[in-house]
Amino acid sequence: MARFLIVGNLKMNPLSREEVSQYLSVLQREMSGKKFEHAAGVLCPPALYLNEFSELPQGIAKGAQNVFWEKSGAYTGELSPVMLKNDGVEYVIVGHSERRQYGNEDDRIVREKAHAVLKALMVPIVCVGETGEERAQGETDRVLEHQVQAVFEGLSKLQAEKIILAYEPRWAIGTDTLPTTNEILQVKVLIRKLLAEMFDSQAAERVRVLYGGSVKSSFLGAVSWEAGMDGVLVGRESLFPYEIVKMLALFEEQALSLEA
Numbered sequence: 001m002a003r004f005l006i007v008g009n010l011k012m013n014p015l016s017r018e019e020v021s022q023y024l025s026v027l028q029r030e031m032s033g034k035k036f037e038h039a040a041g042v043l044c045p046p047a048l049y050l051n052e053f054s055e056l057p058q059g060i061a062k063g064a065q066n067v068f069w070e071k072s073g074a075y076t077g078e079l080s081p082v083m084l085k086n087d088g089v090e091y092v093i094v095g096h097s098e099r100r101q102y103g104n105e106d107d108r109i110v111r112e113k114a115h116a117v118l119k120a121l122m123v124p125i126v127c128v129g130e131t132g133e134e135r136a137q138g139e140t141d142r143v144l145e146h147q148v149q150a151v152f153e154g155l156s157k158l159q160a161e162k163i164i165l166a167y168e169p170r171w172a173i174g175t176d177t178l179p180t181t182n183e184i185l186q187v188k189v190l191i192r193k194l195l196a197e198m199f200d201s202q203a204a205e206r207v208r209v210l211y212g213g214s215v216k217s218s219f220l221g222a223v224s225w226e227a228g229m230d231g232v233l234v235g236r237e238s239l240f241p242y243e244i245v246k247m248l249a250l251f252e253e254q255a256l257s258l259e260a
């Protein structure tokens, strides 16, 4: 598995198949001749376009933005984890703050979904993070504790190690405001501590933690490797294939410099 992961969440974009095909051809062009060993990408388009994202350049995997927890049946409008798996999806974003906000997803639903994704042999990328109000009230740690424990409850150590967490402070999403490197680092320490308590320190080390919220290539260091993160979850900037490829290159460079 590559050292760093860059996950692009396209959210509710683009608006037509024509734009999708433009996006993908720019991506192919930007990636041509490039090979990254220590940095891997995941692109999560709207479900409608998953098929178009089947021929991604090497080193970039296909992800989904949401999933339902049941395998099949009378669930109008939902997508089964098995359907996603059969369609070549490898990663699924679960519990994104926009789903928590507009889809009323609570910690119980997020857990059900994350566990269903594991069961279908895909990797859940579970988003956690506090609101601006919770932060102002000094409740960040308590909120994160709750969200993290809820997701990992009932899992074996082996299953737990497969989950990827994305720390996304809700006040930082879509705003161009960022936490400090130190604040992100503190969250990383808290997550490690919680996982070590629930499982053991080895599992706590193995769970990968990404940072998300207003990520741009220009400050990757401050929100990622300097803060001990294993990569990033990118919203708006992932609409530019050039940025995604630039981030892959920067992470690769960083991984090589760590090795040297």
Ligand code: PGA
Pocket (backbone or CB within 6 Å): 009, 168, 172, 173, 174, 175, 212, 213, 214, 215, 233, 234, 235, 236, 237
């Ligand atoms: P943003 O979104 O990069 O546009 O802030 C991040 C996210 O919602 O995952």
